[in-house]
Amino acid sequence: MSALQSVSPSSASVAEEARAILARLGVPDSAFAPTGRPALSPITGEVIAHVRETTPEEAKAAIGRADAAFKAWRTIPAPKRGEFIRLLGEELRAAKDDLGRLVTLEAGKIVSEGLGEVQEMIDICDFAVGLSRQLYGLTIATERADHRMMETWHPLGVCGVISAFNFPVAVWSWNAALALVCGDSVVWKPSEKTLLTALATQAIVERAAKRYGGVPEGLCEVLLGGREIGEILVDDHRVPVLSATGSTAMGRQVGPKLAQRFARAILELGGNNAAIVAPSADLDLALRGIAFAAMGTAGQRCTTLRRLFVHDSVYDQLVPRLVKVYGSVKIGDPREQGTLVGPLIDKAAFEGMERALDEARTAGGKVHGGGRYTDVAADGLYVRPALVEMPKQTGPVLRETFAPILYVMRYTDFDEVIEQHNAVGAGLSSSIFTLNMREAEAFISVTGSDCGIANVNIGPSGAEIGGAFGGEKETGGGRESGSDSWKAYMRRATNTINYGNTLPLAQGVKFDVGA
Incomplete structure (x- = not known):
């Protein structure tokens, strides 16, 4: 060597x-x-x-x-x-x-x-x-x-x-x-x-x-x-x-x-991580945060964004822009400058992604992207990241697939979307994009996200080492x-040191043996 x-x-x-x-x-x-x-x-x-x-x-x-x-x-x-x-x-x-x-x-x-x-x-x-x-x-x-x-x-x-x-x-x-x-x-x-x-x-x-x-x-x-x-x-x-x-x-x-x-x-x-895009969200900020969180490391992070809940009032503004980003992101050899999405780790990961997308289609999902990406000189398992518009949270959405799949769903009511957010087995990471202080505080409160990591106006990342990393439930x-x-x-x-010459007992207990 x-x-x-x-x-x-x-x-x-x-x-x-x-x-x-x-x-x-x-x-x-x-x-x-x-x-x-x-x-x-x-x-x-x-x-x-x-x-x-x-x-x-x-x-x-x-x-x-x-x-x-x-x-x-x-x-x-x-x-x-x-x-x-x-x-x-x-x-x-x-x-x-x-x-x-x-x-x-x-x-x-x-x-x-x-x-x-x-x-x-x-x-x-x-x-x-x-x-x-x-x-x-x-x-x-x-x-x-x-x-x-x-x-x-x-x-x-x-x-x-x-x-x-x-x-x-x-x-x-x-x-x-x-x-x-x-x-x-x-x-x-x-x-x-x-x-x-x-x-x-x-x-x-x-x-x-x-x-x-x-x-x-x-x-x-x-x-x-x-x-x-x-x-x-x-x-x-x-x-x-x-x-x-x-x-x-x-x-x-x-x-x-x-x-x-x-x-x-x-x-x-595991981490079936979600983000919420609220009516007041900065959509430019949300777009950038979602793109990295969902496609970075080819979707193979434990904190990868896998579920996205978008409010009805901003859905038609944000989701088409996301679809465009998914269609233009550079896929290829990770050693090359400008590449943002490299290969999946192995064949099993690719097959798992294909099964999940098939199941999503059967459940009424509209799939943008996905499939094998062959326009690359290297002979690895490269895929197109997939954005899937789902009618509701069901089937493959409820479990983690370790691949670049983002399930997108509409919501109208904040309390209901928190319930949907928390309705999966894993509890690793989460985020909300909002400029509404009440929504932000509610999301990180005891009645909000049930995850070990709950972020506001960034993706569901826990990369900084100063904070404890991990999650609840099946995580x-x-x-x-x-x-x-x-x-x-x-x-x-726990150590107790007696530096006196008497032996008082705690809680007022008396035990005198007359020594």
Whole structure:
């Protein structure tokens, strides 16, 4: 692989360019094997490399190393742990162009989105460094004289991370940066569709560890493989907390297994996200916000806009403009300048989109766009984003299809549209476009959106790392990234200290044994 370091991106195939990046980032040859799992690029469908998978025995050994590493790492002061994350952030800055490009090559994101994902990693490192000096507990008023009551926070143990293909590196960082400053070790099982970006990230982690010195062996482990390897991580009692990002179906399998052994679950699952366009909306603003939210990442974001409710009074002004945008958006190789919609990740995603559109037509939907897009030199699975005008919210509208389909429906009454908005299983993200203060405040109130993210005059994105990311209902209830999400990676202890010479009991209880 080292011979490919000098390959120019303009003249290289996807495979050649990806292998050159892997070599520059220091991914060892031992990570690959002729009989390993093929790593494909959705841009062209070509095999980039064959990755050596983790065996079950190796996975269990890696968890064992992580458990031992935790016992050493937890004793290091939190600000010192933060220094490691600071160095990781520096290494990510240095590798941003290469790692962002690799995200494009392996996940099919356009260049700016690939770079943006690595920027999220850098941002969460910055957040975590500050957090390493702010792992606060409370001092609590006590009814007993000469006593002090307080809470302390302690590292929890091995943190397992299962991530999805659509954010192949950022989701790991949201969890890992916080878990590491909290004093946990991390074992990561990335999607089998994006193994190369995981290998590259691990190489960057090892660079930071070398600069830091004294990082316990096994502090950050990566398990490469399919479902059976993920099950080992889910079932191992040495992993007290596991963050899993994926479908609601996956969560229904993972959640009960974790509950059975009383492990902590951070679940970030499906998102059938909606937006409302109210009569007072700035339609130019709404048009731009809706277009990115619905078509960005080829509809393969967990926060992708999938349902749009437009008030009768502005429907005929907005929807034809949206249809025009859908017909003119540039589709193609995500490496090319100006491309806004790249390929779907694989054939299964394309087939799922086709089934959903067929079902929508049967339910009376009017489909604009959709279908295979063949006017592209690359041989990936490219599709036309689809806007579907639906007579009502039914059939495929009620479930998430991980593809660029936007279902559009009319509404007349605000209370009724809130009810329709909330009438799906998932509860991840939502937004409203309105200049009416009462509608905006009602939407984010207790009687409004039932989602974990509720935005006003922007799309249903939760990309900034300062806020906690996650949702309710079938989205799983977990929270990652900012705010006080760090508490999920630690255990809380309530401490009472008696510094007097008497032993008063709380609530006036008397228990005198005459000693």
